[in-house]
Structures are given as C-alpha cells and as structure tokens.
Amino acid sequence: MKYSFLFLFLLVFNFSLNAETTPPVWGQTGHRVVGAIADNYLKGHTKRQLKKLLNHESLAFVSTFADEIKADSRYNKFKTWHYLNMPLNGTYEASDKNPEGDLATGIAYCKDIITNENSTDDDKAFYLKLLIHLIGDLHQPMHLGLLEDRGGNDFKLQWNYKDSNMHRVWDTQMIESYGMSFSELADNAAHLSKAEIKAIKKGTVLDWITETHVITQRVYASAEQGENLRSRYSYKYFSVAREQLQKAGIRLATVLNDIL
Numbered sequence: 001m002k003y004s005f006l007f008l009f010l011l012v013f014n015f016s017l018n019a020e021t022t023p024p025v026w027g028q029t030g031h032r033v034v035g036a037i038a039d040n041y042l043k044g045h046t047k048r049q050l051k052k053l054l055n056h057e058s059l060a061f062v063s064t065f066a067d068e069i070k071a072d073s074r075y076n077k078f079k080t081w082h083y084l085n086m087p088l089n090g091t092y093e094a095s096d097k098n099p100e101g102d103l104a105t106g107i108a109y110c111k112d113i114i115t116n117e118n119s120t121d122d123d124k125a126f127y128l129k130l131l132i133h134l135i136g137d138l139h140q141p142m143h144l145g146l147l148e149d150r151g152g153n154d155f156k157l158q159w160n161y162k163d164s165n166m167h168r169v170w171d172t173q174m175i176e177s178y179g180m181s182f183s184e185l186a187d188n189a190a191h192l193s194k195a196e197i198k199a200i201k202k203g204t205v206l207d208w209i210t211e212t213h214v215i216t217q218r219v220y221a222s223a224e225q226g227e228n229l230r231s232r233y234s235y236k237y238f239s240v241a242r243e244q245l246q247k248a249g250i251r252l253a254t255v256l257n258d259i260l
Contacts, residue, residue, distance in 0.1 A: 035059030037249025081106030
C-alpha cells in the first residue's frame with residue numbers, strides 16, 4: 001500500500017515539476033486561431049489540396065503539430081526553426097545566423113519540399129504541418145527576440161502575481177486570460193476592408209519578419225524585469241496580439257494559395 005502511495009506521489013510531483021519547467025509554446029490557442037482565420041482566405045484549389053495532404057484534418061488541428069513533435073528526439077533538428085534571434089536595433093539580414101537554422105530558413109525549406117514535384121505526399125504533409133506552425137510563430141514578437149535572454153524566456157516577471165516571463169505572457173497567458181476559445185477568437189477577428197487585406201498580404205517572409213520585429217522592440221520596452229503584469233497590460237497590448245494572429249492567418253492562407 002505504501003509503495004502505491006509513493007508511486008502516486010512521485011507521479012504527481014513529476015507532473016507538477018514538468019508543468020512548471022516545460023517552456024511555453026504562441027500557445028495552442030494562438031496557433032489554432034491562426035489556422036481558423038486562414039481557412040477564410042483559402043482558394044478552392046488550395047482547400048482541395050489541403051484536404052488531400054492533411055487527410056481531412058483542419059489547419060487549426062494540425063497547427064500545433066510542430067510543437068507536439070518536440071517530445072520526440074528524432075525531431076530535435078527542427079527546434080531552432082521556431083524562432084530567430086536578432087538585436088533590437090538590427091535587421092535579420094545583418095544579424096548572426098544560427099548554423100542549425102531558424103524561422104526564416106525553416107519556412108523556406110518547408111516551401112521547397114512542398115513545391116518539389118519529386119517529394120512524396122508524406123513528406124509534403126509533414127513539412128506542410130511545420131509550415132503552418134512556423135508562419136504563426138513568425139508573428140509572435142518574442143519568437144524574434146534577443147539571443148541573450150532566449151527570446152524573453154529569461155525576461156523574468158510576474159503575471160497576476162505568479163512567476164512568469166515575457167515570452168510566456170505573449171505566447172499563452174494574455175490569450176488564455178481572455179477566456180475565449182480559438183474559434184471564438186477567430187470568429188471575432190477584426191473586420192478588414194479589401195484594401196487592408198491586400199496590404200497585409202503584400203511582402204515577403206523577410207518583410208514580415210521586419211514588421212514583427214518592430215513590435216518585438218515595443219514588447220521589450222513594455223515592462224521592467226520583475227514587474228507584476230496584470231489586467232492593465234492586457235488592456236493595452238491584447239489588441240496587438242489579436243492583430244498579429246489575424247495577420248498570421250491571412251498570410252498563412254496567402255502562402256498556401258501560392259504554393260499549392
């Protein structure tokens with residue numbers, strides 16, 4: 001009996017420890033918002049190709065795949081694709097590149113595999129799922145953060161009196177605190193004019209990186225190390241996160257329409 005109790009205690013303790021130490025990921029809700037918004041901007045041909053390659057699974061459903069495979073060491077080489085690091089006053093082109101790859105090179109690689117007529121459908125499906133996720137990551141400001149604090153993971157602060165960091169706040173906590181499901185957030189995305197949608201679609205991946213990085217600079221200036229962020233912070237910045245999610249969805253659809 002006592003051994004069963006000890007086993008149960010260790011299991012609960014280990015779960016609690018992992019819950020505290022596992023790094024956050026634009027959390028599941030954010031990525032699913034991006035996928036759900038993208039659905040509204042897909043062309044008919046693109047939808048048919050996606051249905052075939054993704055075996056009828058939705059963009060929202062597969063959007064978290066790239067984070068889920070982090071638990072499997074066979075896919076360790078893809079971990080650096082989720083982010084890129086650059087100085088706050090620098091540019092991607094001029095910054096030191098990670099020799100193991102980054103967000104920009106990961107997106108380019110995925111597109112190459114998907115558009116290569118010699119790629120198998122299995123390979124296309126795998127890299128398509130990665131691409132869907134990476135376009136979302138590109139629009140999360142702290143995925144373009146500083147090397148020295150690991151994209152804000154070492155920017156320690158509090159969120160509603162609980163220990164956190166700037167990366168986690170922007171990845172998950174602001175979104176989750178709002179209390180809406182991914183479908184509710186997607187359905188309530190801002191109404192945009194045709195001109196506004198056209199403007200969002202413009203540009204290259206590098207242009208979008210430059211645009212997001214401007215917000216990265218704002219985020220770093222938005223709080224002090226150790227500060228306790230509460231509802232006032234959400235009131236000021238949640239609209240920025242929502243706008244980024246919407247842009248990511250529109251641009252994801254644009255990329256998919258171009259390559260499928």
